Amino acid sequence: MRSLRDAFVTFRRTPLLSALSVTTIAFSLFAFGLFGLVALNIREALDRLEDRVELRAFVAEGTPTESIAIAAADIATFPEVLSARTVTQDQALARARRELGEFRDVFEGAVLPASIDIRLKPGFRDPATVKSVAARVNTFAFVDDIRYGEEWIQKLYRLRTIAGIAGLVLGLAFASVSVIIIGATIRMAVLSRAREISIMRLVGATDSYIRRPFLLEGFAKGVMGGLLALLLTWLARLLIDRYIIETVFFDERIASLGLLFGAMIGLIGSAVSVGRHLRTV
Amino acid sequence: MIRFFNVTKSYARTGTAVHDVSLHVGKGEFVFLTGPSGAGKTTLLKMVYMEERPTSGEVQVSGTSSLDATARDVARLRRKLGIVFQDFRLLENRTAEQNVAFALEVTGAARATIGPKVARVLTQVGLASKGTAYPKELSGGEQQRVAIARALVNDPFVLLADEPTGNLDDRATRGIFQLLREINAAGTAIMMATHNLELIRRQELRTIEMNRGGIVFDSAAQRRVVREV
Numbered sequence: 436m437r438s439l440r441d442a443f444v445t446f447r448r449t450p451l452l453s454a455l456s457v458t459t460i461a462f463s464l465f466a467f468g469l470f471g472l473v474a475l476n477i478r479e480a481l482d483r484l485e486d487r488v489e490l491r492a493f494v495a496e497g498t499p500t501e502s503i504a505i506a507a508a509d510i511a512t513f514p515e516v517l518s519a520r521t522v523t524q525d526q527a528l529a530r531a532r533r534e535l536g537e538f539r540d541v542f543e544g545a546v547l548p549a550s551i552d553i554r555l556k557p558g559f560r561d562p563a564t565v566k567s568v569a570a571r572v573n574t575f576a577f578v579d580d581i582r583y584g585e586e587w588i589q590k591l592y593r594l595r596t597i598a599g600i601a602g603l604v605l606g607l608a609f610a611s612v613s614v615i616i617i618g619a620t621i622r623m624a625v626l627s628r629a630r631e632i633s634i635m636r637l638v639g640a641t642d643s644y645i646r647r648p649f650l651l652e653g654f655a656k657g658v659m660g661g662l663l664a665l666l667l668t669w670l671a672r673l674l675i676d677r678y679i680i681e682t683v684f685f686d687e688r689i690a691s692l693g694l695l696f697g698a699m700i701g702l703i704g705s706a707v708s709v710g711r712h713l714r715t716v
Numbered sequence: 717m718i719r720f721f722n723v724t725k726s727y728a729r730t731g732t733a734v735h736d737v738s739l740h741v742g743k744g745e746f747v748f749l750t751g752p753s754g755a756g757k758t759t760l761l762k763m764v765y766m767e768e769r770p771t772s773g774e775v776q777v778s779g780t781s782s783l784d785a786t787a788r789d790v791a792r793l794r795r796k797l798g799i800v801f802q803d804f805r806l807l808e809n810r811t812a813e814q815n816v817a818f819a820l821e822v823t824g825a826a827r828a829t830i831g832p833k834v835a836r837v838l839t840q841v842g843l844a845s846k847g848t849a850y851p852k853e854l855s856g857g858e859q860q861r862v863a864i865a866r867a868l869v870n871d872p873f874v875l876l877a878d879e880p881t882g883n884l885d886d887r888a889t890r891g892i893f894q895l896l897r898e899i900n901a902a903g904t905a906i907m908m909a910t911h912n913l914e915l916i917r918r919q920e921l922r923t924i925e926m927n928r929g930g931i932v933f934d935s936a937a938q939r940r941v942v943r944e945v
Contacts, residue, residue, distance in 0.1 A: 638794065
């Protein structure tokens with residue numbers, strides 16, 4: 436209880452330094468949050484693109500409809516497959532006319548092959564899985580050709596990998612910078628109370644007693660900084676949404692993790708700073 | 717109560733501060749620690765409250781040994797000691813009462829007991845009416861009285877004073893010294909490091925003189941120890 440009171444008394448006694456600590460934590464986390472927002476939206480965009488991964492198995496002309504239907508039902512039982520839908524010659528033509536409206540005359544009297552359109556379950560849309568499913572579908576004798584945009588899928592996955600690695604590296608860099616800045620800010624707070632700490636020790640306070648209010652203070656500053664960062668990120672997202680591009684925001688779980696991250700940084704920064712100080716005095 | 721057994725303290729950069737000191741300070745004694753600057757008085761006091769540990773030898777204070785005391789043991793020991801410095805070491809943003817109460821709070825004293833204890837020691841040091849004053853509103857002598865009150869509030873068995881009158885004029889010095897005598901008369905031992913030879917000469921108290929890290933005179937031993945350095 437006393438540590439809690441001490442922590443709040445510090446906020447009251449040194450409002451400027453406390454505000455500076457909270458703001459520093461907030462801006463470090465805000466930078467981290469903005470980056471997180473970009474990473475999240477890139478991932479969302481890639482996920483949406485990935486949703487469009489589809490295999491189209493073209494069927495030889497004259498194949499009985501029943502055979503195609505049986506094959507489609509068989510393909511639908513593959514563990515990787517989400518759905519397998521048969522598209523007759525008429526449906527293929529109608530779709531081509533719909534999708535390429537301005538060239539509809541070109542399709543006048545044209546014949547398009549029937550096909551089985553296959554969609555894969557999430558998690559099975561990587562180039563290797565797509566290729567293996569394509570190979571299996573190709574074993575059906577009446578399958579003439581199979582298209583799945585091999586190059587496009589590979590590019591998409593390369594982009595995903597690059598985005599993932601860049602995200603990890605930049606995220607770690609941002610997080611490290613945040614920890615360093617926050618550590619320095621908390622060290623300043625500790626140094627501003629060096630005299631108090633030395634007197635506490637002289638009158639018999641244990642190190643854990645001395646440490647406790649600093650840890651609570653660091654934790655509280657971390658949470659406050661985290662909340663402020665979340666608010667700033669939300670405002671930034673609002674502006675981006677309105678003026679640049681529609682984006683998605685962190686869900687509750689990620690937002691809570693962000694807050695927890697702020698709190699942990701505050702706590703660890705304080706523990707390290709106080710620990711170092713106690714060892715040197 | 718306080719025992720030094722062949723204690724030497726050396727620093728890597730500044731060399732030996734205390735050399736082969738053995739001494740015993742008994743219950744309720746008043747001991748002057750004197751000698752020129754750099755003689756080792758402050759280091760010796762620091763070893764009593766275990767801010768410093770001997771490089772060799774052993775210091776025993778009220779059952780706590782410098783050889784095996786943990787940080788927690790040292791904290792517990794300090795609750796039984798009172799420490800006073802030349803520069804008072806008061807917290808500027810706390811009143812006299814709060815400065816004294818601080819020493820009780822950090823030891824986890826029950827809240828209800830703090831107020832009466834603080835009032836008692838402030839009365840004892842003659843500052844009953846100045847409890848709500850901040851250090852900067854008090855004279856040097858009064859600030860030192862607050863520091864002494866803070867040192868006394870845990871009922872220490874010994875009060876360690878490192879040049880407590882070094883920043884004070886003659887009148888304040890006499891007042892502080894008188895106060896220390898009263899505290900000693902009530903049963904608390906005092907170890908006081910001072911340069912003030914006149915103060916020492918006027919008293920019939922045990923005097924330990926240090927020079928170059930060693931004890932060169934101890935009136936309790938009634939003999940002069942000549943050491944070659």
